[in-house]
Amino acid sequence: MEKMKIKMLYAxxxxxxxxxxxxxxxxxxxxxxxxxxxxxHLLQAGGKRIRPVFTLLSAKFGDYNIERMKNIAVxxxxxxxxxxxxxDVIDDSDMRRGRETVKAQWNNRVAMxxxxxxxxxxxxxxxxxxxxxxxxxxxxxxxxxxxxxVIQIEDKFRLDQNLKDYFRRIxxxxxxxxxxxxxxxxxxSGADEKTVRHLKRYGYFVGMSFQIxxxxxxxxxxxxxxxKPAGSDLMQGNVTLPILxxxxxxxLAPYLAKVSTTGLTEQERQNMLALVRNSDxxxxxxKISNLxxxxxxxxxxxxPNHPMKKKLRDIALFMGKRKS
Amino acid sequence: MSATSIIQxxxxxxxxxxxxxxxxxxxxxxxxxxxxxEQLFFIQLPFLNGAAMTxxxxxxxxxxGIVHASLLEHEKVLEVDATSxxxxxxxxxxxxxxxxYYQLLAQSGNIRLIQKLSKGIVDRCEHQIRIYETETRSVxxxxxxxxxxxxxLISQYYDVYGYxxxxxxxxxxxTFIRLKKEYGLIQDTKQGFLYRALALADNPTVLExxxxxxxxxxxxxxxxxxxxxxxxxxxxxxxHSIEQYITL
Numbered sequence: 280m281e282k283m284k285i286k287m288l289y290a291x292x293x294x295x296x297x298x299x300x301x302x303x304x305x306x307x308x309x310x311x312x313x314x315x316x317x318x319x320h321l322l323q324a325g326g327k328r329i330r331p332v333f334t335l336l337s338a339k340f341g342d343y344n345i346e347r348m349k350n351i352a353v354x355x356x357x358x359x360x361x362x363x364x365x366x367d368v369i370d371d372s373d374m375r376r377g378r379e380t381v382k383a384q385w386n387n388r389v390a391m392x393x394x395x396x397x398x399x400x401x402x403x404x405x406x407x408x409x410x411x412x413x414x415x416x417x418x419x420x421x422x423x424x425x426x427x428x429v430i431q432i433e434d435k436f437r438l439d440q441n442l443k444d445y446f447r448r449i450x451x452x453x454x455x456x457x458x459x460x461x462x463x464x465x466x467x468s469g470a471d472e473k474t475v476r477h478l479k480r481y482g483y484f485v486g487m488s489f490q491i492x493x494x495x496x497x498x499x500x501x502x503x504x505x506x507k508p509a510g511s512d513l514m515q516g517n518v519t520l521p522i523l524x525x526x527x528x529x530x531l532a533p534y535l536a537k538v539s540t541t542g543l544t545e546q547e548r549q550n551m552l553a554l555v556r557n558s559d560x561x562x563x564x565x566k567i568s569n570l571x572x573x574x575x576x577x578x579x580x581x582x583p584n585h586p587m588k589k590k591l592r593d594i595a596l597f598m599g600k601r602k603s
Numbered sequence: 604m605s606a607t608s609i610i611q612x613x614x615x616x617x618x619x620x621x622x623x624x625x626x627x628x629x630x631x632x633x634x635x636x637x638x639x640x641e642q643l644f645f646i647q648l649p650f651l652n653g654a655a656m657t658x659x660x661x662x663x664x665x666x667x668g669i670v671h672a673s674l675l676e677h678e679k680v681l682e683v684d685a686t687s688x689x690x691x692x693x694x695x696x697x698x699x700x701x702x703x704y705y706q707l708l709a710q711s712g713n714i715r716l717i718q719k720l721s722k723g724i725v726d727r728c729e730h731q732i733r734i735y736e737t738e739t740r741s742v743x744x745x746x747x748x749x750x751x752x753x754x755x756l757i758s759q760y761y762d763v764y765g766y767x768x769x770x771x772x773x774x775x776x777x778t779f780i781r782l783k784k785e786y787g788l789i790q791d792t793k794q795g796f797l798y799r800a801l802a803l804a805d806n807p808t809v810l811e812x813x814x815x816x817x818x819x820x821x822x823x824x825x826x827x828x829x830x831x832x833x834x835x836x837x838x839x840x841x842x843h844s845i846e847q848y849i850t851l
Contacts, residue, residue: 309729310729313732365694368685368694369685369691369694369695371684387681387683388680388735391677392677392728392732393732395677395701396724396725396728396729396732398698398701398724399724399728400725402717402718403721406718406721409714411712414708414709414712414714415706417705418706419706421701421702421706422702422703425695425698428695428698429628429695432688433628435688
């Protein structure tokens with residue numbers, strides 16, 4: 280159902296997304312059959328390809344040319360893919376999108392080489408773009424992405440963190456790459472500065488909302504929908520928005536104490552999920568996500584008239600209401 | 604070019620690299636990146652031998668060192684359990700260094716070096732991962748993989764600036780150093796990249812003949828490096844430093 284909705288949303292740029300998909304396949308082609316196997320494994324796991332979509336849609340506000348735009352859209356998706364491969368090592372995740380992760384199917388070192396290979400391919404690819412500003416934006420994004428991950432590790436099991444800490448973390452972890460996808464689409468296509476600014480801010484707000492929804496879904500979706508056990512974030516020590524909003528609830532305290540020490544049994548996980556699902560924290564978190572969405576939509580309004588404005592609006596709304 | 608100034612030049616590059624990848628949390632938890640002296644020496648070699656060093660060269664030299672550090676960091680990730688905070692941050696330190704090299708080159712507008720170093724990383728990953736592939740490869744093929752792993756990045760860097768005259772010397776010297784280390788690891792601890800690649804634990808009967816072949820490779824690399832060195836126009840002090848790297 281969700282996949283169908285996404286396909287409908289991408290309908291206007293369907294053929295260009297297919298070009299991106301083929302390019303991704305070619306970019307990951309290697310003389311090593313193990314790297315090929317790992318890459319095919321990742322490509323087959325699919326993904327929403329939201330970063331290339333945002334890049335292409337943003338580029339429509341400038342001088343759109345898919346042959347040029349693929350040189351930025353493909354690297355953005357590759358960087359996202361490479362960071363997921365390394366993230367699975369960090370999080371010790373065996374499953375992603377219902378499939379075994381590279382580190383689970385092979386081992387951590389294979390995952391490290393695969394991730395490095397993908398990052399390098401991304402940069403090889405992006406060098407077809409000569410605009411120095413584009414490289415500076417992408418490079419800064421890559422560094423900040425890692426900074427976000429470092430902060431996430433430092434904040435693990437830290438219950439004394441506040442909402443500001445959380446927002447700072449998700450900005451770097453997720454919002455920045457979506458922000459940059461929009462900004463780079465606009466910059467590379469030569470859109471005017473005002474448009475670049477609005478698209479950049481749109482990407483940031485959508486990215487923030489996207490991550491908050493992700494953090495909500497980690498509690499509210501089923502294991503099957505998530506392709507991994509619900510509540511995984513908390514069990515790995517990642518204190519996300521729903522937990523921050525209800526951390527003072529005395530009924531949650533024993534679970535929080537166990538998560539950082541012995542871990543939760545299956546029954547305890549189910550009980551903890553039920554507690555979070557039935558709390559006001561989910562409603563509160565959804566409200567905050569919607570506030571970001573509203574801000575994103577306001578940025579769309581400020582963009583010059585273009586048929587793609589509606590697309591940007593629809594995608595933002597879809598991202599904010601998705602179920603998996 | 605005296606021995607002291609060679610050491611100073613390598614140390615300067617080292618401290619420049621450390622300065623550019625400084626990160627409080629990473630430093631606190633995983634320490635400083637690993638920088639191999641011989642790699643830094645070869646990054647500097649053309650300039651130590653008289654080539655004029657511009658600001659662009661200085662940045663480039665730092666970035667080659669950073670990429671090396673990044674990939675070496677990921678060699679520290681354990682195959683099975685990387686769940687400790689230190690291991691998690693080792694993964695991220697490699698990624699951070701990798702982002703920093705790109706950032707530095709993006710700031711200086713050196714797109715060509717970004718492309719060439721990326722190509723070097725791809726080549727290196729393709730050879731590093733072979734250890735997990737099932738094909739049987741010869742001693743010579745594995746030694747070639749070591750050559751790529753040790754020299755691909757500097758080779759690409761030389762290529763960008765037209766210093767290809769140093770490539771063969773660099774490749775043979777760096778392969779010799781790595782091979783000597785691997786030889787020692789097999790002999791002393793029955794460990795290392797080659798011990799595993801050649802499946803010596805499963806085939807103890809071929810250990811002796813393999814060691815002979817590896818020794819043969821060491822001699823070949825040394826001889827080739829000495830031949831290239833003899834024909835080159837490298838200053839005597841630099842020649843002496845390289846000779847010290849290739850002692851058996």
